[in-house]
Amino acid sequence: MVIGIIGAMDEEVKGLIDEMDIESKKNKAMMEFNKGTLYGKNVVIVRCGIGKVNAAICTQILCDDYYVDKVINVGIAGGIGMEIYPGDIVIGSDLVQHDMDTSAFGDKIGQIPRLDVFDFKCDEKLVKLCKEACNQLKNHKSFVGRIVSGDQFIGNVEKIKWLNSEFNALACEMEGASIAHAAYLNHVPFVVIRSISDNANNGAHIDYEKFKDIAVQNSNNILRYMLKSM
Numbered sequence: 001m002v003i004g005i006i007g008a009m010d011e012e013v014k015g016l017i018d019e020m021d022i023e024s025k026k027n028k029a030m031m032e033f034n035k036g037t038l039y040g041k042n043v044v045i046v047r048c049g050i051g052k053v054n055a056a057i058c059t060q061i062l063c064d065d066y067y068v069d070k071v072i073n074v075g076i077a078g079g080i081g082m083e084i085y086p087g088d089i090v091i092g093s094d095l096v097q098h099d100m101d102t103s104a105f106g107d108k109i110g111q112i113p114r115l116d117v118f119d120f121k122c123d124e125k126l127v128k129l130c131k132e133a134c135n136q137l138k139n140h141k142s143f144v145g146r147i148v149s150g151d152q153f154i155g156n157v158e159k160i161k162w163l164n165s166e167f168n169a170l171a172c173e174m175e176g177a178s179i180a181h182a183a184y185l186n187h188v189p190f191v192v193i194r195s196i197s198d199n200a201n202n203g204a205h206i207d208y209e210k211f212k213d214i215a216v217q218n219s220n221n222i223l224r225y226m227l228k229s230m
Helices: 010-019 052-066 124-136 157-167 176-185 208-229
Strands: 002-007 021-028 031-038 041-047 070-079 089-097 142-149 169-173 190-199
Touching: 002 010, 002 052, 002 208, 010 031, 010 041, 010 070, 010 208, 021 052, 031 052, 041 052, 052 070, 052 176, 070 176, 070 208, 089 124, 089 169, 089 176, 124 142, 124 190, 124 208, 142 157, 142 176, 157 169, 169 190, 176 190, 190 208
Parallel strands: 002 041, 002 070, 070 190, 089 142, 142 169
Antiparallel strands: 021 031, 031 041, 070 169, 089 190
16 A cells, blocks of 8 residues: 655655655656655655645646555645634545636536536545544644635635635635545545644634644644554
8 A cells, every 4th residue: 555645835744754764756747756654654755836736736646656545635724614723633524626616607616617526525534544643632623624725825804704604614725625636536535634824714823933843743643643553
């Protein structure tokens, strides 16, 4: 079994890469794919870059070149749900691209035209493993729910409220739904895990430099438990 692990930014995967036993490195599409073992499992860890196109290309390379059996996406997100606070973990139940809009043709906002699903559902077994891992961590809460993605940094409170009312989403970011989309098309189980950095909906913020360390630590601990349990 080979597990693909994706983060959008260097700081989201550096700690994991530092811990793994690297067998090979390969550069493709301006991304470095680190193949080796982590906590006894075969993994490929990669920083995909920011945005949906980068994330989708990365996922397709993992499927085509490394034949990954599962994909885990870790990273940072903004909170949407009123109960979500910085440092909390949101595990995706499903993913939707909030900036896909063909409503002029009668589609629901978020629907990929002519695709047979509206949302991309995370693998139930991976979600369960992730939830169990979160239960082992202290000083934070974890939630399972919808995560929405778009090629937009959402800094507007009204837009955050719209994402909440339109999609009933718990968090928003810029990569997860496209990773989910590519994994769905390739029939590869996946899960998206997000550490929350702020929530404009309830006015909660945290210093980014402080949060970055918390997010990396949480991601490492969650993945350590998940990989050992697989």
